[in-house]
Amino acid sequence: DGGITQSPKYLFRKEGQNVTLSCEQNLNHDAMYWYRQDPGQGLRLIYYSQIVNDFQKGDIAEGYSVSREKKESFPLTVTSAQKNPTAFYLCATADPGNSPLHFGNGTRLTVT
Amino acid sequence: AQSVAQPEDQVNVAEGNPLTVKCTYSVSGNPYLFWYVQYPNRGLQFLLKYITGDNLVKGSYGFEAEFNKSQTSFHLKKPSALVSDSALYFCAVRARNSGNTPLVFGKGTRLSVIA
Numbered sequence: 001d002g003g004i005t006q007s008p009k010y011l012f013r014k015e016g017q018n019v020t021l022s023c024e025q026n027l028n029h030d031a032m033y034w035y036r037q038d039p040g041q042g043l044r045l046i047y048y049s050q051i052v053n054d055f056q057k058g059d060i061a062e063g064y065s066v067s068r069e070k071k072e073s074f075p076l077t078v079t080s081a082q083k084n085p086t087a088f089y090l091c092a093t094a095d096p097g098n099s100p101l102h103f104g105n106g107t108r109l110t111v112t
Numbered sequence: 113a114q115s116v117a118q119p120e121d122q123v124n125v126a127e128g129n130p131l132t133v134k135c136t137y138s139v140s141g142n143p144y145l146f147w148y149v150q151y152p153n154r155g156l157q158f159l160l161k162y163i164t165g166d167n168l169v170k171g172s173y174g175f176e177a178e179f180n181k182s183q184t185s186f187h188l189k190k191p192s193a194l195v196s197d198s199a200l201y202f203c204a205v206r207a208r209n210s211g212n213t214p215l216v217f218g219k220g221t222r223l224s225v226i227a
Contacts, residue, residue, distance in 0.1 A: 100146055
């Protein structure tokens with residue numbers, strides 16, 4: 001989706017290193033989300049933010065951290081405490097109410 | 113608690129035949145329901161949503177879905193499948209009275225359309 005930019009597309013890290021995934025949007029949406037996708041497990045919510053300077057843990061927040069200092073940006077840090085970080089990470093945004101989510105094209109993280 | 117079940121991991125259909133991808137949900141109260149499609153190494157794309165009103169919802173690329181409150185289902189359908197419809201499909205739900213709580217997604221159904 002042209003309105004949401006996730007970078008980089010592929011990321012490789014050594015075990016024990018922290019890594020930050022970028023998500024930038026120009027849709028002027030208030031809410032932003034981070035999901036993790038693993039084969040056969042669907043999408044699992046890591047963190048979400050409904051407004052600048054505020055965010056909430058999702059279902060699998062352990063080992064991850066986020067910040068929301070600007071409306072346009074919601075970076076996700078995968079820390080060394082995350083036991084199994086190799087996955088496909090998706091960022092999404094939405095307006096409040098019943099609006100659909102808009103997704104970026106994802107970052108595939110491989111940790112070895 | 114909100115939940116979505118997509119009972120089939122894989123659906124195979126011949127090109128030109130009708131297709132159905134099943135979804136059932138569980139929420140307190142009335143739901144907002146969504147279908148998304150994902151192509152390899154891409155994000156999810158919105159197909160259609162049910163908010164209120166007509167139980168038959170029409171969406172992108174000729175897809176439609178029927179909301180059935182008594183069966184708590186929201187199956188995705190298309191009258192004539194194309195090879196290009198082959199992708200991963202996700203159903204998602206949120207309770208209408210839950211404010212801005214995040215969508216809950218099913219585990220996905222892989223659709224394979226065979227020429």
